[in-house]
Amino acid sequence: MPKEKSEKPTEVFEELWKTLDRGYTYFDYKGVRWDSVYMLYRPKISDTMTERALYDTCVQMINLLRDGSVSLNAGFATSFYNTTEGYAANFRKDLLERSYWKGYERTGPFMYKVIDSVGYIYYSSFNDDVNDAQIDVMIDFLKGSGGTKGTILDIRNNTGGKTENMFTMFHHLGIDSSFEYSIYLFATAYKNGVEHDAISDFIGSYIENNDKRKFGRKTVVLTNRANYGVASLFATGAKGFTRHRVRVMGDTTGGGGAIPASYELPNGWIIKYPTSIVKDADGSYIENGVAPDTVVTMKPADEALNKDSMIDAALAEILK
Amino acid sequence: MNVFRKGIAAVTLLLYALPAFSQILGDNEETSKFGYSRYFVFGAGATYRSFIDQSLSSRKYEKAGPTAAIANIRLNENKYTELWIQGSYVNAETPNGPFAPARIKMYNGLIDYRHLYKIDFLNEMIYDVRVGGLLSVQYAHKNAPHLEYSGKVDDYAMSIGLSGKIAREIMFDDLPGYIMLDVSMPLLSSSSRPPYLNKVTALETEKNSDNGFFANNSIGLFGKFLRLNTRIHFLYPLKRTTNKLRFTYQWDYFKIKGASAVYSAEHTLMLTFMFNY
Numbered sequence: 001m002p003k004e005k006s007e008k009p010t011e012v013f014e015e016l017w018k019t020l021d022r023g024y025t026y027f028d029y030k031g032v033r034w035d036s037v038y039m040l041y042r043p044k045i046s047d048t049m050t051e052r053a054l055y056d057t058c059v060q061m062i063n064l065l066r067d068g069s070v071s072l073n074a075g076f077a078t079s080f081y082n083t084t085e086g087y088a089a090n091f092r093k094d095l096l097e098r099s100y101w102k103g104y105e106r107t108g109p110f111m112y113k114v115i116d117s118v119g120y121i122y123y124s125s126f127n128d129d130v131n132d133a134q135i136d137v138m139i140d141f142l143k144g145s146g147g148t149k150g151t152i153l154d155i156r157n158n159t160g161g162k163t164e165n166m167f168t169m170f171h172h173l174g175i176d177s178s179f180e181y182s183i184y185l186f187a188t189a190y191k192n193g194v195e196h197d198a199i200s201d202f203i204g205s206y207i208e209n210n211d212k213r214k215f216g217r218k219t220v221v222l223t224n225r226a227n228y229g230v231a232s233l234f235a236t237g238a239k240g241f242t243r244h245r246v247r248v249m250g251d252t253t254g255g256g257g258a259i260p261a262s263y264e265l266p267n268g269w270i271i272k273y274p275t276s277i278v279k280d281a282d283g284s285y286i287e288n289g290v291a292p293d294t295v296v297t298m299k300p301a302d303e304a305l306n307k308d309s310m311i312d313a314a315l316a317e318i319l320k
Numbered sequence: 321m322n323v324f325r326k327g328i329a330a331v332t333l334l335l336y337a338l339p340a341f342s343q344i345l346g347d348n349e350e351t352s353k354f355g356y357s358r359y360f361v362f363g364a365g366a367t368y369r370s371f372i373d374q375s376l377s378s379r380k381y382e383k384a385g386p387t388a389a390i391a392n393i394r395l396n397e398n399k400y401t402e403l404w405i406q407g408s409y410v411n412a413e414t415p416n417g418p419f420a421p422a423r424i425k426m427y428n429g430l431i432d433y434r435h436l437y438k439i440d441f442l443n444e445m446i447y448d449v450r451v452g453g454l455l456s457v458q459y460a461h462k463n464a465p466h467l468e469y470s471g472k473v474d475d476y477a478m479s480i481g482l483s484g485k486i487a488r489e490i491m492f493d494d495l496p497g498y499i500m501l502d503v504s505m506p507l508l509s510s511s512s513r514p515p516y517l518n519k520v521t522a523l524e525t526e527k528n529s530d531n532g533f534f535a536n537n538s539i540g541l542f543g544k545f546l547r548l549n550t551r552i553h554f555l556y557p558l559k560r561t562t563n564k565l566r567f568t569y570q571w572d573y574f575k576i577k578g579a580s581a582v583y584s585a586e587h588t589l590m591l592t593f594m595f596n597y
Contacts, residue, residue: 001372001583276523
C-alpha cells in the first residue's frame with residue numbers, strides 16, 4: 001500500500017495543479033500556459049498558511065481557466081466561475097409570473113400552458129427527472145387545449161443536470177415522420193493521456209427516428225446565458241433539428257457541456273473539471289457557449305409593459 | 321532498481337508459496353466412489369478492508385463489513401481441490417475534518433480454485449504438505465457518490481498462479497482437528513482498470529467497443545496484478561458426525577495497475593460449517 005499523501009497545503013496544491021495538468025482538456029483552446037500558472041502560484045503556497053487562504057489561492061488559480069465547469073469543493077465553500085457576469089440576464093421571473101405563467105399546469109418538473117394557440121413549456125433544471133409519460137400527458141393537454149400551432153420550450157436559467165433527461169427530451173423534439181432519419185447532435189472526444197494534446201478521436205451522437213410523441217409542428221427553444229452544461233448541450237443538439245422545424249432563439253448559452261470528472265485531493269477537497277471536448281455539428285467547440293439560430297434579447301421597453309420580448313418573438317416565429 | 325525490486329518480490333513470493341500443506345483424512349468420513357472426502361462449505365464473517373483507488377482519490381478508505389463464502393472441497397491422500405466463492409461489502413470511509421466523512425461503497429466478488437498435490441516435504445508424520453495451482457477471478461465495484469460523474473469504478477483480474485498449504489493434526493477429545501496455513505499467489509493475469517480519468521461516456525448514443533467491460537483488459541505478470549492471499553484455518557471436528565467447523569483468518573492483498581492503480585488489503589475472520597457428503 002503506498003503512503004498516503006499528506007494534507008499539507010504544498011502537497012494539496014501540487015496535487016490540484018497536477019490533476020488539472022493531466023486531465024483538463026481546454027488549455028490550448030483557452031490559451032492558458034499551465035506551467036506559467038504554476039510558477040506564478042506555487043510561491044504563494046506555504047505549509048503554514050490557513051485552510052481558507054489555501055482555498056482562496058487555489059480558486060484564484062483555477063479561475064484563470066475562465067471555465068464555469070471547473071469548481072473546487074472544500075466542504076466549507078464551493079467555487080464556481082461565473083460566466084454570466086457582464087451579460088444581460090434575459091430572464092425576468094417576476095414578469096413571467098405576472099404576465100405569462102398565470103394558470104399554468106404542472107406535470108413533473110414541467111410548467112405549461114397555452115398562449116395564443118401555442119403551447120408554452122418551462123423546464124427549469126435538467127437535474128429534475130423527466131419521462132416519456134409526463135411529456136405525453138403534457139403534449140395531450142396542450143394540443144387538447146388549442147395549442148396546435150407549435151411549442152415554445154423555454155429552458156432559460158436552466159443550469160444543466162443529467163444527460164438522461166436531455167436525451168429523453170431530444171426524442172420528443174421535431175415532427176412526426178415515417179421516414180428514416182438520423183440527427184447529428186454533437187461529437188465528443190476524451191482526454192486519454194497526460195500530455196495536453198492527448199485527445200481521442202471524436203465520436204458522434206445521434207437521435208434516430210422514433211415513435212415518441214413530438215412537441216409540435218414547430219418548436220422554438222428559448223435560451224440565455226444562464227444555460228450551462230447539459231442545458232447548453234441541449235441547445236447544441238436542438239440546432240441539429242432545423243429540418244424538423246426546431247429553432248433555437250434567445251441569447252448565447254453560458255457554455256460547458258463536456259461531462260466533467262471529479263477527483264479527491266489529499267485533504268478531502270474535490271476538484272471537478274471537464275475531461276472531454278464537445279463539438280457541435282459545425283465542428284466548433286461549445287465550451288464558451290452555443291449561439292442561437294436567431295438572437296433575441298429582452299427589450300427594456302417591452303419589460304416596462306410587462307412583456308417578455310423573447311417569448312413574444314418565439315410566438316411570432318411560430319405563428320408567422 | 322524497479323526490475324530488481326520486482327525480481328526480489330517474485331522470488332520471495334515463490335519461496336513463500338512452495339511450502340504447501342494439506343490435512344489428512346479422518347477415519348470415518350464420507351467418501352466418494354473415487355475415494356475422495358468431500359465437503360460443502362458455507363460460512364460468514366467480518367472483513368476489514370482498506371484501499372487506495374487512485375482513479376478516485378489519493379486518500380485511503382477503510383471500514384469493516386460483512387462477508388460470506390461458499391466452497392466445495394475434495395481431498396484424498398494425494399490430492400486437494402477447493403472451489404472457493406466469496407463476496408464482501410464495505411461502506412468505506414475516510415476522515416473529512418468537521419464535515420461528514422467521505423464514503424465509498426465497495427462490492428467485491430472472488431472465485432478461487434486451488435488444485436494441489438501432496439509432496440514429500442518436512443516430516444510426513446507430522447505435517448501434510450501440498451502444492452499446486454491457483455485459478456482465480458476477482459471483481460470489484462466501487463461507488464463514490466460524492467465524486468460526481470466519475471465516482472463509479474469497476475475492476476477485475478483473472479489469474480493463474482501458485483498455491484500451497486500445510487496442515488498439522490491436533491486432537492480434540494480423540495477427534496482429529498487441524499491447523500492449516502495456505503498461501504496463494506497469481507503469476508500471470510488478465511486484468512482491467514478504468515480508462516484514463518475514468519471517462520464518462522454518457523454523451524455517446526451508440527455502442528462503442530472502446531467502452532466495454534473488457535475494453536481495458538491487459539495481460540501481465542506481477543507488475544500488472546499482484547496478489548497475496550494467506551489463510552490460517554482451525555478445523556474443529558463435530559462429535560457424532562464427520563462434519564467440521566472451521567475458523568479462518570484471511571489476509572488478502574492485491575494491487576492492479578492500469579491507467580490508474582488500486583491497492584487493497586483485507587483482513588477477514590470467518591466461521592464456516594463444513595458439511596461432509
